[in-house]
């Protein structure tokens with residue numbers, strides 16, 4: 448992936464099983480609100496906290512992410528770097544990318560459902576100290592964003608959403624919670640609908 452020093456780059460990890468317009472919404476919202484030059488869709492070999500059941504092969508998920516990212520625009524990059532690195536842990540991925548791309552201003556992007564369980568991720572406090580983070584609100588997980596253990600632990604590092612444009616240039620830990628217009632799509636709902644239509648017919 449071609450990134451140059453000074454670029455503001457969102458890192459957007461996901462299973463993308465399959466990709467959908469909720470993902471496009473996260474990438475587009477982050478790009479606009481944070482003023483990002485690029486968003487890298489990191490297609491995960493396997494989320495360590497998710498079941499392997501129903502996980503489509505990587506090639507299929509990469510294709511799905513590429514099709515959706517193309518619709519967002521030319522600033523999107525879809526990457527299988529985690530598979531090539533042989534890691535499924537975000538903290539390892541982020542450490543490697545920071546080391547490989549000196550001077551790039553990275554921001555970790557995720558939906559608000561992941562904020563609730565973020566304290567169960569390996570090395571989560573290290574992730575918070577590695578790069579700023581932007582959380583995009585998602586229906587069904589609109590818990591008070593102040594009550595997640597990660598939000599409590601890093602409450603002093605929270606930046607108001609109105610100042611999200613500053614985030615890529617801030618020293619970590621720094622994070623924001625963006626309540627954009629909500630998008631209800633989920634990969635699991637798409638898989639359920641597909642399975643139902645196969646059974647029906």
Ligand SMILES: Nc1ncnc2c1ncn2[C@@H]1O[C@H](COP(=O)(O)OP(=O)(O)OP(=O)(O)O)[C@@H](O)[C@H]1O
Pocket residue numbers: 460461462463464468469470472473556557558559560561583584585586630631632633634635636
């Ligand atoms: N509709 C949405 N609104 C906000 N964030 C979303 C939305 N859909 C996915 N995300 C975020 O995108 C990232 C990747 O999500 P993922 O690929 O697991 O899709 P998913 O729809 O959550 O999948 P599943 O339903 O199988 O759990 C996660 O950080 C997730 O929170």
Ligand SMILES: O=C(O)c1ccc[n+]([C@@H]2O[C@H](COP(=O)([O-])O)[C@@H](O)[C@H]2O)c1
Pocket residue numbers: 459460461462463489491493494495496497535536537538561567568569
């Ligand atoms: O590193 C971890 O402990 C960890 C635990 C859960 C999820 N993640 C990452 O979070 C991102 C979103 O995952 P998912 O399955 O919700 O799309 C994806 O990049 C995963 O690798 C990472």
